[in-house]
Amino acid sequence: MPAAAGFVFCKRFACPLFSNLEINTRKEPFPWGDHRRFHSYGQWFKKTFGGRLQKISVEAGFSCPNRDGSKGRGGCTFCNNEAFHPSYCSSVKTIRQQIAEGIEFHRKRYRRAKGYLVYFQSYSNTYKPVDELERLYREALSVEGVKGIVIGTRPDTINEDILALLADLQQKHFVMIEYGVESIYDQTLQRVNRGHTYAEAVAAIEATARAGLPCGAHFILGLPGESMEMLRQYPDHIAKLPLTTVKFHQLQLFRNTVMAREFQQRPEDFHLFSLGEYVDLLVFIIERLPGSLVIERMAGEVPPRFLVSPLWSMLRYDEVMRLIELELEKRDTWQGKFAGGF
Numbered sequence: 001m002p003a004a005a006g007f008v009f010c011k012r013f014a015c016p017l018f019s020n021l022e023i024n025t026r027k028e029p030f031p032w033g034d035h036r037r038f039h040s041y042g043q044w045f046k047k048t049f050g051g052r053l054q055k056i057s058v059e060a061g062f063s064c065p066n067r068d069g070s071k072g073r074g075g076c077t078f079c080n081n082e083a084f085h086p087s088y089c090s091s092v093k094t095i096r097q098q099i100a101e102g103i104e105f106h107r108k109r110y111r112r113a114k115g116y117l118v119y120f121q122s123y124s125n126t127y128k129p130v131d132e133l134e135r136l137y138r139e140a141l142s143v144e145g146v147k148g149i150v151i152g153t154r155p156d157t158i159n160e161d162i163l164a165l166l167a168d169l170q171q172k173h174f175v176m177i178e179y180g181v182e183s184i185y186d187q188t189l190q191r192v193n194r195g196h197t198y199a200e201a202v203a204a205i206e207a208t209a210r211a212g213l214p215c216g217a218h219f220i221l222g223l224p225g226e227s228m229e230m231l232r233q234y235p236d237h238i239a240k241l242p243l244t245t246v247k248f249h250q251l252q253l254f255r256n257t258v259m260a261r262e263f264q265q266r267p268e269d270f271h272l273f274s275l276g277e278y279v280d281l282l283v284f285i286i287e288r289l290p291g292s293l294v295i296e297r298m299a300g301e302v303p304p305r306f307l308v309s310p311l312w313s314m315l316r317y318d319e320v321m322r323l324i325e326l327e328l329e330k331r332d333t334w335q336g337k338f339a340g341g342f
């Protein structure tokens with residue numbers, strides 16, 4: 001792989017990805033409490049739970065209003081939920097069984113966690129009657145070691161009854177909602193057949209915050225039609241939202257999707273970032289996000305077999321994140337530097 005322009009290179013190794021270079025040489029910690037140049041999920045976990053928690057994904061048999069016809073058919077043009085499924089996830093198993101297998105799966109691979117967060121990830125995980133939701137969420141919360149749930153969903157599948165249920169569960173457990181917002185531009189949301197507007201996403205996030213629940217949002221950077229100038233508007237919009245966490249993914253083209261077919265027919269409509277461009281964009285965004293906002297992810301990672309045009313998306317997530325952190329270090333910059341306060 002050619003070296004990406006503009007990166008700081010480790011003095012000991014030729015490759016910047018696997019270096020022993022200290023990421024941050026500052027003596028004082030940043031306002032979020034450690035020396036990393038952004039407010040990391042790990043640091044937030046440490047403050048919130050006193051240690052590391054492992055997320056365990058489950059597939060609870062949800063559908064999506066953008067697929068079953070109530071909002072639309074065919075789904076978002078980029079959607080391929082298969083790409084995100086860990087092998088132990090399957091809706092033919094009970095939630096309890098998936099959690100047990102997920103704990104075993106992660107125990108073999110990673111260092112020991114203090115507990116688990118069950119992640120309702122695939123499709124729209126608030127898209128069922130409220131009594132059915134309660135049964136599913138309570139099943140997850142009843143498993144030993146589970147400290148809470150994170151619920152991934154669309155902004156238009158939330159209502160006051162569901163928020164009341166989640167606020168009630170939150171009395172004893174950690175409960176968080178994560179919305180797929182994807183873009184701040186309605187013309188993009190329309191183009192990718194998202195089936196909701198940005199204003200609906202803002203309304204859902206604000207209602208969730210009013211209910212006292214921590215709230216996350218997911219954005220895809222580089223959707224067709226969005227210029228670099230448009231992408232540079234993201235941090236100002238995100239900074240206005242009452243969010244706890246944010247996730248960014250570079251646009252990845254998944255096999256067997258409408259967007260992959262569009263790319264094959266009209267590649268000129270797409271601008272897939274070079275690694276250098278993406279790192280540069282992320283640094284720009286990070287500098288303009290308030291330090292209180294936790295950045296949970298900075299890039300996407302899926303098995304390469306799902307990708308039409310893998311490019312640098314074949315890099316592991318840790319490697320991309322390390323490049324971004326090295327660039328923050330090289331420029332002596334940090335989250336919130338241009339955001340006007342913590």
Ligand code: SF4
Pocket residue numbers: 064065066067074075076079080081122123124154180194
């Ligand atoms: S991305 Fe989410 S909202 Fe869009 S079709 Fe897929 S499951 Fe539905």
